[in-house]
Amino acid sequence: MDNRTGHRIVPETAAPRGERRADRNSATRYGNRPTMKDVAARAGVGLKTVSRVVNGEPGVTADTERRVQEAIEALGFRRNDSARVLRKGRTASIGLVLEDLADPFYGPLSRAVEEVARAHGALLINGSSAEDPDREQELVLALCARRVDGLVVIPAGDDHRYLEPELRAGVATVFVDRPAGQIDADVVLSDNFGGARDGVAHLIAHGHRRIGFIGDMPRIHTAAERLRGYHTAMTDAGIPVTNSWTSLGVTDPQRVRRAAEEMLSGPEPVTAIFAGNNRVTVTVVRVLAERSRPVALVGFDDFELADLLQPGVTVVAQDAAQLGRTAAERLFSQLDGTLVTPERTELPTRLITRGSGELAPAK
Amino acid sequence: MDNRTGHRIVPETAAPRGERRADRNSATRYGNRPTMKDVAARAGVGLKTVSRVVNGEPGVTADTERRVQEAIEALGFRRNDSARVLRKGRTASIGLVLEDLADPFYGPLSRAVEEVARAHGALLINGSSAEDPDREQELVLALCARRVDGLVVIPAGDDHRYLEPELRAGVATVFVDRPAGQIDADVVLSDNFGGARDGVAHLIAHGHRRIGFIGDMPRIHTAAERLRGYHTAMTDAGIPVTNSWTSLGVTDPQRVRRAAEEMLSGPEPVTAIFAGNNRVTVTVVRVLAERSRPVALVGFDDFELADLLQPGVTVVAQDAAQLGRTAAERLFSQLDGTLVTPERTELPTRLITRGSGELAPAK
Numbered sequence: 122m123d124n125r126t127g128h129r130i131v132p133e134t135a136a137p138r139g140e141r142r143a144d145r146n147s148a149t150r151y152g153n154r155p156t157m158k159d160v161a162a163r164a165g166v167g168l169k170t171v172s173r174v175v176n177g178e179p180g181v182t183a184d185t186e187r188r189v190q191e192a193i194e195a196l197g198f199r200r201n202d203s204a205r206v207l208r209k210g211r212t213a214s215i216g217l218v219l220e221d222l223a224d225p226f227y228g229p230l231s232r233a234v235e236e237v238a239r240a241h242g243a244l245l246i247n248g249s250s251a252e253d254p255d256r257e258q259e260l261v262l263a264l265c266a267r268r269v270d271g272l273v274v275i276p277a278g279d280d281h282r283y284l285e286p287e288l289r290a291g292v293a294t295v296f297v298d299r300p301a302g303q304i305d306a307d308v309v310l311s312d313n314f315g316g317a318r319d320g321v322a323h324l325i326a327h328g329h330r331r332i333g334f335i336g337d338m339p340r341i342h343t344a345a346e347r348l349r350g351y352h353t354a355m356t357d358a359g360i361p362v363t364n365s366w367t368s369l370g371v372t373d374p375q376r377v378r379r380a381a382e383e384m385l386s387g388p389e390p391v392t393a394i395f396a397g398n399n400r401v402t403v404t405v406v407r408v409l410a411e412r413s414r415p416v417a418l419v420g421f422d423d424f425e426l427a428d429l430l431q432p433g434v435t436v437v438a439q440d441a442a443q444l445g446r447t448a449a450e451r452l453f454s455q456l457d458g459t460l461v462t463p464e465r466t467e468l469p470t471r472l473i474t475r476g477s478g479e480l481a482p483a484k
Numbered sequence: 485m486d487n488r489t490g491h492r493i494v495p496e497t498a499a500p501r502g503e504r505r506a507d508r509n510s511a512t513r514y515g516n517r518p519t520m521k522d523v524a525a526r527a528g529v530g531l532k533t534v535s536r537v538v539n540g541e542p543g544v545t546a547d548t549e550r551r552v553q554e555a556i557e558a559l560g561f562r563r564n565d566s567a568r569v570l571r572k573g574r575t576a577s578i579g580l581v582l583e584d585l586a587d588p589f590y591g592p593l594s595r596a597v598e599e600v601a602r603a604h605g606a607l608l609i610n611g612s613s614a615e616d617p618d619r620e621q622e623l624v625l626a627l628c629a630r631r632v633d634g635l636v637v638i639p640a641g642d643d644h645r646y647l648e649p650e651l652r653a654g655v656a657t658v659f660v661d662r663p664a665g666q667i668d669a670d671v672v673l674s675d676n677f678g679g680a681r682d683g684v685a686h687l688i689a690h691g692h693r694r695i696g697f698i699g700d701m702p703r704i705h706t707a708a709e710r711l712r713g714y715h716t717a718m719t720d721a722g723i724p725v726t727n728s729w730t731s732l733g734v735t736d737p738q739r740v741r742r743a744a745e746e747m748l749s750g751p752e753p754v755t756a757i758f759a760g761n762n763r764v765t766v767t768v769v770r771v772l773a774e775r776s777r778p779v780a781l782v783g784f785d786d787f788e789l790a791d792l793l794q795p796g797v798t799v800v801a802q803d804a805a806q807l808g809r810t811a812a813e814r815l816f817s818q819l820d821g822t823l824v825t826p827e828r829t830e831l832p833t834r835l836i837t838r839g840s841g842e843l844a845p846a847k
Contacts, residue, residue, distance in 0.1 A: 214626060222598060222610075223591035225788075231585040235612055239619075244626050247585075248609050249598055256602075263577060263607050267630040403788060410792055425588075425766060426789050429773055 156458040164192035168461050175459050214238075215271045215452060216264035217247035218257060220298075226399055226422055226441055227275070230297070233445030234273055241453050243270065252341075254278025265292055271452045273297055273445075279340065281306070293455035297448035299342040300465070307455070309448040309466045313343045313421075316437040316470030317350025318357075320419040321395050323435070323472060325358045328482050329393040329417060332360075333384040334367045335377055335405065336397025344369060347397050347421055366391060372400035374407075381408040385416065392482035393417035399424045406434060419478040428475055435478025438471045519821040527555035531824050538822050577601075578634045578815060579627035580610035581620060583661075589762055589785055589804055590638070593660070596808030597636055604816050606633065615704075617641025628655055634815045636660055636808075642703070644669070656818035660811035662705040663828070670818070672811040672829045676706045676784075679800040679833030680713025681720075683782040684758050686798070686835060688721045691845050692756040692780060695723075696747040697730045698740055698768065699760025707732060710760050710784055729754060735763035737770075744771040748779065755845035756780035762787045769797060782841040791838055798841025801834045 157171045164171065166185060173181050174189040181189070217234050219227050235245040246269060250257035257277040261284065264272060271293030279302035288294060288304070296308040324332050334351045337344035348369065355362050365387075368380035381404070384391045394409075394416060396402040402420030409416050420427075423438035447466055454460035524534045529548060536544045537552040544552070580597050582590050598608040609632060613620035620640040624647065627635060634656030642665035651657060651667070659671040687695050697714045700707035711732065718725050728750075731743035744767070747754045757772075757779060759765040765783030772779050783790075786801035810829055817823035 222594040225588050225591065228586035228588065228591070232612075235585060235614070239614075244611060244623055246609050246611050246627070246630075248607060249595075251598070251602075260607055264609070267609075406789070406792060424788075426769070426793065429769060430789065430792055431794055 157461055159196055160189065160192045163196060164188045172459065172461065213241070213243040214246055214269050215243050215273065215449075216261075216269040217245055218260050218264070218272065218274045218276075219247055219249045220252055220275045220277060222249045224400065225424065226439075229442040230275075230445035233442040234449040237446055237449035237453065250275075250277040252277050254280075258283050262287075265290075271295075271456055273448045273452055274301075275299060276301060278302065293452050295448045295452045295455070297444055305463050307451055307460070307463045307466075309444055309451065309468070311343075311439040311444060311468050312470050313346035314350045314353070316439070316472075317347035317395065317397075317421060318354045319350075319470075319472055320421065320435075320437040320478070321351050321354035322357070323474075323478055324393045324395065324417055324419055325354060325360070327393075327417065327479055330358075330360050330482075331363075331389060331391045331393070332366065333381075333391035333394045334397065335380050335384075335394060335401050336367075336369045337372050337401070339369045344397055351395055369397075372398065372404075374404045377401050377404040378408055381405050385412070391416070393419075393478075393480075396420040398422050402434065402436070406430060414483045415480050416483070417478055417480040419472075423473060430477075432477045432480070433475025435472070435474045435476065438473050440468060440471075443468055520824055521821075522559055523552065523555045526559060527551045535822065535824060576604070576606040577609055577632050578606050578636065578656075578812075579624075579632040580608055581623055581627070581635065581637045581639075582610055582612045583615055583638050583640055585612045587763065588787065589802075592805040593638075593808035596805040597812040600809055600812035600816065613638075613640040615640050617643075621646050625650070628653075634658075634819055636811050636815055637664075638662060639664060641665065656815050658811045658815045658818070660807055668826050670814055670823070670826045670829075672807055672814065672831070674706075674802040674807060674831050675833050676709035677713045677716070679802070679835075680710035680758065680760075680784060681717045682713075682833070682835055683784065683798075683800040683841070684714045684717035685720070686837075686841055687756045687758065687780055687782055688717060688723070690756075690780065690842055693721075693723050693845075694726075694752060694754045694756070695729065696744070696754035696757045697760065698743050698747075698757060698764050699730075699732045700735050700764070702732045707760055714758055732760075735761065735767075737767045740764050740767040741771055744768050748775070754779070756782075756841075756843075759783040761785050765797065765799070769793060777846045778843050779846070780841055780843040782835075786836060793840075795840045795843070796838025798835070798837045798839065801836050803831060803834075806831055 157168055157175065161168045161171045166189060170181055170185060171189055174186050215238050217231060219231065221227065231247060238245040246264065248260045248264070250260060254277045261272060261274065265287045274294065274296050275298045276296055281301045281304045284294065284304060294306055296306050298310065300308045300310065321332060334348060336348055339345050339348065348367065352362060366384060370376050381394060384394065394405055396405045396418065399420065399422035402422065402424065405418060409418060418434060420434055420436045423436045427434040427436060447468065451460055520531055520534045520538065524531045527534065529552060533544055533548060534552055537549050578601050580594060582594065584590065594610060601608040609627065611623045613623060617640050624635060624637065628650045632655070637657065637659050638661045639659055644664045644667045647657065647667060657669055659669050661673065663671045663673065684695060697711060699711055702708050702711065711730065715725060729747060733739050744757060747757065757768055759768045759781065762783065762785035765785065765787065768781060772781060781797060783797055783799045786799045790797040790799060810831065814823055
């Protein structure tokens with residue numbers, strides 16, 4: 122099954138904050154161009170209705186659609202897909218704040234953001250927080266001071282109120298991979314919970330009951346969601362989880378190796394491991410390659426050459442490029458005024474079976 | 485042999501341009517602080533001599549060293565390893581211009597540059613040229629317009645005269661991985677020629693004569709140097725090279741796959757392939773995995789999991805992190821005035837044998 126292109130848009134419930142975002146876009150930024158808010162006012166409908174009409178989404182009556190279309194024509198509003206909405210007299214640019222420059226997961230994501238930026242005539246400038254919230258803030262504010270038009274942020278921190286003045290000043294912002302904290306902002310995520318749950322259920326379906334989980338630090342949204350998926354799959358199968366089966370922490374090889382070796386030793390070793398991200402998976406692959414007894418493995422995130430290892434590594438794949446592309450497209454929709462309400466977009470994951478996840482429990 | 489840390493500094497011959505760089509650093513940028521040029525003038529010696537004394541390098545007589553030390557003390561000059569040389573009242577930052585955000589070779593390089601920047605209290609901002617010279621120029625100038633203090637550039641183009649006004653205005657610049665074109669600038673490279681020559685000689689030593697070379701576009705410095713290494717190794721061994729054994733072009737999987745399959749077919753197929761970079765190597769690994777007859781392989785660049793493939797992939801490893809670290813350190817030496825003459829620094833490569841490069845020619 123390949124459902125890479127499908128994704129669902131989940132409206133945020135916080136409508137008042139969405140309105141504030143709309144104010145920002147219409148008043149502060151592109152003063153003289155008619156905005157969706159102007160269209161909404163003239164047509165006597167809500168912003169979301171205008172958005173539905175502009176984006177060709179269902180849920181609008183024929184009469185309402187006609188009124189909106191009339192307002193659009195009367196005001197000369199048009200959805201703008203080019204860079205002409207970007208600030209004049211400067212090089213149009215957007216910023217991307219990553220977590221780790223050396224993590225291959227972010228390569229395709231960055232490149233996808235860059236391709237969308239380029240299609241809109243904008244440069245991409247990026248930097249890395251190295252998983253440090255202070256550094257994330259410093260970098261975000263430095264990019265704002267350098268007048269980027271918008272930001273795509275993979276957050277390290279969980280409190281983004283420092284961004285509020287920038288948002289009010291008109292800097293478009295989309296969070297990706299992990300949600301913003303303490304503010305209402307657009308976010309594009311993978312289905313981390315569902316992906317992990319399905320991956321662990323896959324191991325259970327192949328006869329495993331003692332299944333280990335090795336993941337990133339629990340304060341990281343993706344790590345917490347994947348752990349939740351693990352627990353849900355185990356609970357759904359009626360398997361009580363022993364404390365020693367789960368290990369969360371930094372993903373450096375030493376820590377992960379120790380965690381894996383501990384789970385694999387003792388009188389009742391795990392017979393399968395679910396690895397919480399690609400950094401964990403490659404270390405677990407190394408540990409398992411040194412052992413004679415086969416241990417099943419499913420990893421979150423696909424990685425290069427996973428299919429050429431022996432056995433091939435079964436993974437829960439995220440579409441990193443699609444995450445980046447979706448986030449960047451939403452950013453430019455904010456900039457051209459067609460996107461006014463923060464939403465949460467969740468992209469599906471995909472289980473790719475290659476052998477390691479289909480091994481039976483060793484006797 | 486592990487010679488990761490060793491590197492040699494090759495002074496550029498263009499002394500007059502080096503002087504111009506010195507002028508820039510002393511006069512334009514950090515007006516009131518005594519510079520190495522001031523020290524040189526007071527001691528009555530050349531800049532290079534002051535640099536040798538400051539950096540503890542040999543080649544200076546005791547008497548000259550004493551005069552330089554006296555001038556240093558009299559003027560209060562000191563080598564500055566912190567960020568205090570960076571422009572006041574702004575967030576200190578340096579820019580990094582990469583070639584491709586999704587190429588894993590640049591991950592460790594970027595992270596190393598970032599770590600050095602952080603140690604100097606500066607933020608790293610980067611962008612990617614996507615191997616397009618116009619985009620490289622656009623990005624470099626956009627970063628300059630946003631007031632970065634210095635630039636580390638992996639160039640896509642071969643004419644960097646557009647940078648001259650920026651250099652005169654005091655933007656420190658170091659090129660890495662590939663040299664600058666048409667200007668005299670600091671550059672940090674791997675020994676691409678020597679590494680490729682040694683890798684091909686390794687295949688010859690294991691009995692191969694029909695050896696293919698698949699590389700990147702020949703206008704790229706690294707690709708041209710590695711091809712030169714291949715030809716030199718073949719010539720040194722008295723093996724005439726047939727045209728059909730070399731293939732240069734873009735490194736996307738389709739092109740590389742076609743090139744490999746052509747070399748491996750026909751009445752006199754190659755028995756070994758030298759892959760010009762990591763993008764080429766991973767595709768060749770795939771092609772070879774589909775074939776029953778063993779074909780030897782040596783790849784330029786190490787890559788993750790190369791040791792866990794069967795056979796393990798023998799590579800000519802560059803130290804990407806050391807390239808980035810060296811370039812960034814030289815950039816900060818320019819900024820603090822201790823580095824005044826553009827130089828070419830060449831880092832050694834390292835042959836790592838893992839099995840694929842030690843296969844004998846198939847009969």
